[in-house]
Amino acid sequence: MLERVERAIDRGNPVPATKLELDNYLPYLVNRVGTAIAEQFGTEALAPYGLSIAMWRVMAVLASAGTQRQIDLAELTSIEVSTLSRIVTRLTRIGIVTRTRSPNNTREVEVRLTAKGNAQVARLVPIARAYETAAIAGLAAQDIAVLKRCLRRVYANMKNRQAPAVAAE
Amino acid sequence: MLERVERAIDRGNPVPATKLELDNYLPYLVNRVGTAIAEQFGTEALAPYGLSIAMWRVMAVLASAGTQRQIDLAELTSIEVSTLSRIVTRLTRIGIVTRTRSPNNTREVEVRLTAKGNAQVARLVPIARAYETAAIAGLAAQDIAVLKRCLRRVYANMKNRQAPAVAAE
DNA sequence: TAATGATATTTGAATCTGCAACTATTGTAA
DNA sequence: TTACAATAGTTGCAGATTCAAATATCATTA
Numbered sequence: 001m002l003e004r005v006e007r008a009i010d011r012g013n014p015v016p017a018t019k020l021e022l023d024n025y026l027p028y029l030v031n032r033v034g035t036a037i038a039e040q041f042g043t044e045a046l047a048p049y050g051l052s053i054a055m056w057r058v059m060a061v062l063a064s065a066g067t068q069r070q071i072d073l074a075e076l077t078s079i080e081v082s083t084l085s086r087i088v089t090r091l092t093r094i095g096i097v098t099r100t101r102s103p104n105n106t107r108e109v110e111v112r113l114t115a116k117g118n119a120q121v122a123r124l125v126p127i128a129r130a131y132e133t134a135a136i137a138g139l140a141a142q143d144i145a146v147l148k149r150c151l152r153r154v155y156a157n158m159k160n161r162q163a164p165a166v167a168a169e
Numbered sequence: 170m171l172e173r174v175e176r177a178i179d180r181g182n183p184v185p186a187t188k189l190e191l192d193n194y195l196p197y198l199v200n201r202v203g204t205a206i207a208e209q210f211g212t213e214a215l216a217p218y219g220l221s222i223a224m225w226r227v228m229a230v231l232a233s234a235g236t237q238r239q240i241d242l243a244e245l246t247s248i249e250v251s252t253l254s255r256i257v258t259r260l261t262r263i264g265i266v267t268r269t270r271s272p273n274n275t276r277e278v279e280v281r282l283t284a285k286g287n288a289q290v291a292r293l294v295p296i297a298r299a300y301e302t303a304a305i306a307g308l309a310a311q312d313i314a315v316l317k318r319c320l321r322r323v324y325a326n327m328k329n330r331q332a333p334a335v336a337a338e
Numbered sequence: 339t340a341a342t343g344a345t346a347t348t349t350g351a352a353t354c355t356g357c358a359a360c361t362a363t364t365g366t367a368a
Numbered sequence: 369t370t371a372c373a374a375t376a377g378t379t380g381c382a383g384a385t386t387c388a389a390a391t392a393t394c395a396t397t398a
Contacts, residue, residue: 019232019233019290019294020229020232020233020294020297020298021233022229022230022233022234023321024317025229025297025301026206026301026304026305026316026317026320027203027206027207027210027297027300027301027304028226028229029317029320029321029324030199030202030203030206030320031203031207031226031247032247032324033199033320033323033324033327034196034199034200034203035247036247036324036327036328037195037196037199037327038196038200040327040330041196052354054354054355057197057200060189060191060194060197061191063188063189064188064189064190064191065191069376069377070376070377071375071376071377078200078201078204078205079355080355080356080357081376081377081378082355082356082357082358082377082378082379083354083355083356084377085377085378085379086354086355086378086379089378105363105364105375105376106362106363106364107361107362107363107364107375107376107377108363108375108376108377109376109377121188125188125189128189128194128196129189131196132194132195132196134326134327134330135195135196135323135326135327136195136319136323136326137326138322138326139319139322139323143315143318143319144319146312146315146316146319147195147315147316147319147320148193148195148198149312150305150308150312150313150315150316151195151198151199151202151316152192152198153307153308154202154304154305154308155198155201155202155205157303157304157305157306157307158202158205158206158209158303158304159205161209161303221384223384223385238346239346239347240345240346240347248385249385249386249387250346250347250348251347251348251349251385251386251387251388252384252385252386253347254347254348254349255348255349255384255385256384258348274345274346274393274394275392275393275394276345276346276347276391276392276393276394277345277346277347277393278346278347
């Protein structure tokens with residue numbers, strides 16, 4: 001009996017209906033990993049340079065995906081648009097990015113890394129890589145590939161999801 | 170040449186040194202998944218009942234791991250201790266938990282779900298399960314197992330990590 | 339046991355975040 | 369072209385979060 005429950009849990013189908021097994025509950029696992037990495041990288045690598053995690057996310061996205069409108073930056077960074085607006089203001093003040101109106105559509109703003117911004121990113125990227133390497137230490141390369149592929153799919157699933165009946169009524 | 174780079178990236182070892190490939194960068198993937206799930210679950214399932222994600226995390230941990238001291242709750246929920254203190258105050262006010270001093274160690278506080286708290290958790294757990302199911306839709310059971318196992322290991326890696334030399338001084 | 343350090347929690351103050359309302363611009367269609 | 373709706377961005381404000389300092393208790397040891 002107990003065996004059956006345990007096997008079911010191993011298969012990802014926990015049996016007791018009114019209790020979450022948090023150690024096997026994806027949102028819990030994801031949240032604690034995200035918090036742990038952000039906390040350490042933020043305090044060890046960013047804070048000494050007056051940068052926050054949110055600022056770093058904006059910088060990393062700009063470096064990876066190139067100049068963006070703020071609304072696209074918000075989507076790519078998972079940062080709320082009004083929060084992002086203020087972060088871009090701060091990054092502008094310290095010379096990391098520039099904010100310029102699109103010539104063809106003047107309600108849009110293009111956010112672009114400055115030379116100083118690019119230099120900061122170039123300095124931080126190897127450190128960020130080191131954190132990722134530490135994070136995945138001991139995992140088989142194949143498992144890491146599965147991990148990342150699954151995370152991409154989970155993200156796509158959530159973005160394409162309809163609100164369930166229970167909340168939509 | 171390009172093939173070699175792509176194979177290297179597939180193996181989790183991106184080659185260009187000054188740019189992050191965000192779509193293959195674990196902290197980025199984890200953060201966006203965590204944000205997407207929390208945002209949707211929070212607004213659709215929790216907000217209508219006056220609950221926040223942080224409150225829900227506390228409740229879920231208490232239901233899963235039983236009565237806890239606040240400091241352990243902070244660790245288990247990845248919530249900062251002073252933030253947690255205020256969340257527990259709120260949860261106490263609305264009758265979800267009780268806060269009682271440990272008899273043997275009166276500086277400690279034990280946080281316990283009330284009957285009302287348990288009822289709320291029992292109501293929310295199936296919904297939380299439904300979100301997880303939606304999140305992992307289309308993934309092979311075996312891959313889901315790898316995903317969760319990797320996340321547990323990554324968490325352990327981060328918790329046991331020493332601050333790297335680059336940030337140490 | 340008195341003194342010192344460690345642990346658990348709370349609180350003050352500053353900062354950050356999110357929602358809603360607002361401005362400005364663009365798109366659409368009568 | 370004028371009106372109305374949609375889009376991009378900003379800002380006010382209330383609430384949330386964080387860090388540091390304060391409080392209270394416990395542990396250790398001289």
